[in-house]
Amino acid sequence: MIRQKDRIAKGAEAIIYRGSFLQTPIILKHRLPKIYRLPQIDKTIRLQRLRAEARIMVLAWKIGAHVPVLLGIDFANRTLLMEEIQGELLFFIMNTAPLTKMKSIFKDIGQEVGLLHKNDITHGDLTVFNVVINKENKPWLIDFGLGQVSVEREKKADDLLTFYSTLKAISPDFQDLFDLFKHGYFGMYKKGRKTFEHMKKIQSRARYIAREDRLE
Amino acid sequence: MITKRGQLKDHINFVLAVKDRLWPNIKIEEFLVVYVDTRNSPPNFKSKFIDSDMVTNEPIILGFEGTAHTAGIAIVKGKNIIINKSATYLPTQGGIHPREASEFLSKHFPKLLEQIFHELPFDTQRIDAIAFSQGPGLGPCLRITATIARAISLLIKRPLIGVNHCIAHVELGRMVTPAQDPLVLYVSGGNTQLITYLNGRYRILGETLDVAIGNALDSLGRKIGLPHPGGVHIEQKAKSGQQLLHLPYAIKGMSFSFSGVVTAAYKLISEYSVSDICFSFQEYTYAALAEATERALSCTKKSSLLLTGGVAANMRLQEMMQGVASEQSVKFFVVPKDLAGDNGAMIALAGVNMYKANDFIDVKNSQVIPRWRTDQVEVSWIH
Numbered sequence: 001m002i003r004q005k006d007r008i009a010k011g012a013e014a015i016i017y018r019g020s021f022l023q024t025p026i027i028l029k030h031r032l033p034k035i036y037r038l039p040q041i042d043k044t045i046r047l048q049r050l051r052a053e054a055r056i057m058v059l060a061w062k063i064g065a066h067v068p069v070l071l072g073i074d075f076a077n078r079t080l081l082m083e084e085i086q087g088e089l090l091f092f093i094m095n096t097a098p099l100t101k102m103k104s105i106f107k108d109i110g111q112e113v114g115l116l117h118k119n120d121i122t123h124g125d126l127t128v129f130n131v132v133i134n135k136e137n138k139p140w141l142i143d144f145g146l147g148q149v150s151v152e153r154e155k156k157a158d159d160l161l162t163f164y165s166t167l168k169a170i171s172p173d174f175q176d177l178f179d180l181f182k183h184g185y186f187g188m189y190k191k192g193r194k195t196f197e198h199m200k201k202i203q204s205r206a207r208y209i210a211r212e213d214r215l216e
Numbered sequence: 217m218i219t220k221r222g223q224l225k226d227h228i229n230f231v232l233a234v235k236d237r238l239w240p241n242i243k244i245e246e247f248l249v250v251y252v253d254t255r256n257s258p259p260n261f262k263s264k265f266i267d268s269d270m271v272t273n274e275p276i277i278l279g280f281e282g283t284a285h286t287a288g289i290a291i292v293k294g295k296n297i298i299i300n301k302s303a304t305y306l307p308t309q310g311g312i313h314p315r316e317a318s319e320f321l322s323k324h325f326p327k328l329l330e331q332i333f334h335e336l337p338f339d340t341q342r343i344d345a346i347a348f349s350q351g352p353g354l355g356p357c358l359r360i361t362a363t364i365a366r367a368i369s370l371l372i373k374r375p376l377i378g379v380n381h382c383i384a385h386v387e388l389g390r391m392v393t394p395a396q397d398p399l400v401l402y403v404s405g406g407n408t409q410l411i412t413y414l415n416g417r418y419r420i421l422g423e424t425l426d427v428a429i430g431n432a433l434d435s436l437g438r439k440i441g442l443p444h445p446g447g448v449h450i451e452q453k454a455k456s457g458q459q460l461l462h463l464p465y466a467i468k469g470m471s472f473s474f475s476g477v478v479t480a481a482y483k484l485i486s487e488y489s490v491s492d493i494c495f496s497f498q499e500y501t502y503a504a505l506a507e508a509t510e511r512a513l514s515c516t517k518k519s520s521l522l523l524t525g526g527v528a529a530n531m532r533l534q535e536m537m538q539g540v541a542s543e544q545s546v547k548f549f550v551v552p553k554d555l556a557g558d559n560g561a562m563i564a565l566a567g568v569n570m571y572k573a574n575d576f577i578d579v580k581n582s583q584v585i586p587r588w589r590t591d592q593v594e595v596s597w598i599h
Contacts (some may be wrong), residue, residue: 012513100588
């Protein structure tokens, strides 16, 4: 039973409702149809994302990553039921929390992502909006709709690049924070350095990068 | 920058050709030092300009646009576009050839300048500065534009303003629509970027990972036998499309890619009709753009969305963006159709803002920057 007053957030893709399941607080993530897309395209995309998210969440939970536990899937309504993480989105605390606190958080995020990549799981949309910081200041990753199980270095490097570019667009201290993220990441994932090199390669593919700055 | 002797010679010949056409009575030796009285050719008061506009303190800027296929010159005062003229190069076959495009520009700039100075309702000495597209774009075209801008700057002794072409599209949108601090989707033949302003720079949140959307439309149009420019003809054909064919939906975070979609669409040509292919191509690529835009809107929490660039004239894209804006309950603005493509007015309008911030460059340092990223420009005019 979903009530409008339990609606807590509206993202680009889905509406998030709060609820309870066997006395534990849960989150319902309902992927909405988009009026601007053709219904045929919309239907396939929403189903694909729902399936991907459910699969990745289960796999990530099995390896012990900090992700919400998946409790149920409602295919007909394109809705996922999952455990609620009590905390704040990284984006909202980034500019208010003291820098020292942020530093340890970013190192932990690096470890989390390293753990996923070590097990060939990619997030697909790793931004500061998809990281929840709980009361013990530990990061939890959410929103795996674009996630994939893949051994490709390209996909892993994509995660790093997405994270780097959203960080760059949001925080003035992005360089320091990303260095800490890298530190945690390399610590957890030994092949991480190669992924990082690959990230720079992808970065140099963007438009209007001077020839001398291109890495090939 | 001029590095080879041959190039220098070309430049000199070009400047002299401009001079001969506009001011044939001046001797070459005096060309760069004399004050030229253009009142010899009586002005023609055909334009909509009203003399009372002159009372305000807004600067008068002469803008030159020439990054690829359009030669555009405009004169603006503040937000008022006084004269805006352009000529567009249409390749007879294939895409834009850089050399032919630059030849086109060198042929048309003098003609346009002549028209502008004939129609100019006031003296050339009232122009406050010269703005030109310094980059990004095709090197040969940029050099032609820069050369003529430098020549005019030295001739009427007014400072030069080097404008980034992508930022000019954004500035145009900010000045001709009521959008304030918007998220910008800039879609054109050369670029496809999601741009937002933060801490003194325009940041790119997402961009195309291979070809621009307009480029993809053009090359698909060419492959399936439609004339140039592809976007317009594809839009027409798509109206009669019925069947949705399966194509890739390429989105990576907030970035998108189109070259694979072109190939996939082209492979369907033997089995399906052109209008079905055009319809499906538009639906898939614009849906990817719309989704990335919606993501960016929900990330940045901006209160308005601005659509600008040549492909902004496409009605289906406008409709989708309108949908995105209403999903995220933000205001939606789109630049007028006649200013959507490349034009001189956008360079001049960006020039107005840069003039107010005293953002000038010396002729010495005015070399073109063919690979000038939007996020490399220090935005001096927004506080």
